[in-house]
Amino acid sequence: MIDPVELYTKLDEAIEEYSKATYQFKLLDYSKKSVLAKLTLSEEGSSHAERQTKALASDEYKTHCDGLALAEEYYIKCKFKVQNMFSYQDNIRTKEVSERNAVK
Numbered sequence: 275m276i277d278p279v280e281l282y283t284k285l286d287e288a289i290e291e292y293s294k295a296t297y298q299f300k301l302l303d304y305s306k307k308s309v310l311a312k313l314t315l316s317e318e319g320s321s322h323a324e325r326q327t328k329a330l331a332s333d334e335y336k337t338h339c340d341g342l343a344l345a346e347e348y349y350i351k352c353k354f355k356v357q358n359m360f361s362y363q364d365n366i367r368t369k370e371v372s373e374r375n376a377v378k
Contacts, residue, residue: 276366285359292352299349302342309338 313329314322329335 281363285363288352288356288359292356295349295352299345302338302345306338306342310335
């Protein structure tokens with residue numbers, strides 16, 4: 275039989291990991307426009323469109339977007355890990371109830 279304390283501990287750890295992943299993903303996502311604006315202001319060009327195009331093509335903006343994609347990937351993995359653990363926990367409960375009812 276599965277130790278409920280061990281299961282709770284693992285679920286608690288997974289939720290903590292998911293929380294941190296959510297924070298990192300949201301932080302990078304929410305700052306995307308600010309990063310673009312900062313880079314647009316620092317670029318040379320005769321128009322806003324030209325400066326923004328250069329900012330979008332910059333290595334710094336690409337690095338930010340790459341980090342955002344990695345953070346989102348990790349966030350999704352953590353989210354489904356927690357959901358799977360809850361499903362597993364529910365399945366264990368259902369199995370145990372079914373076994374108790376079968377004995378009666």
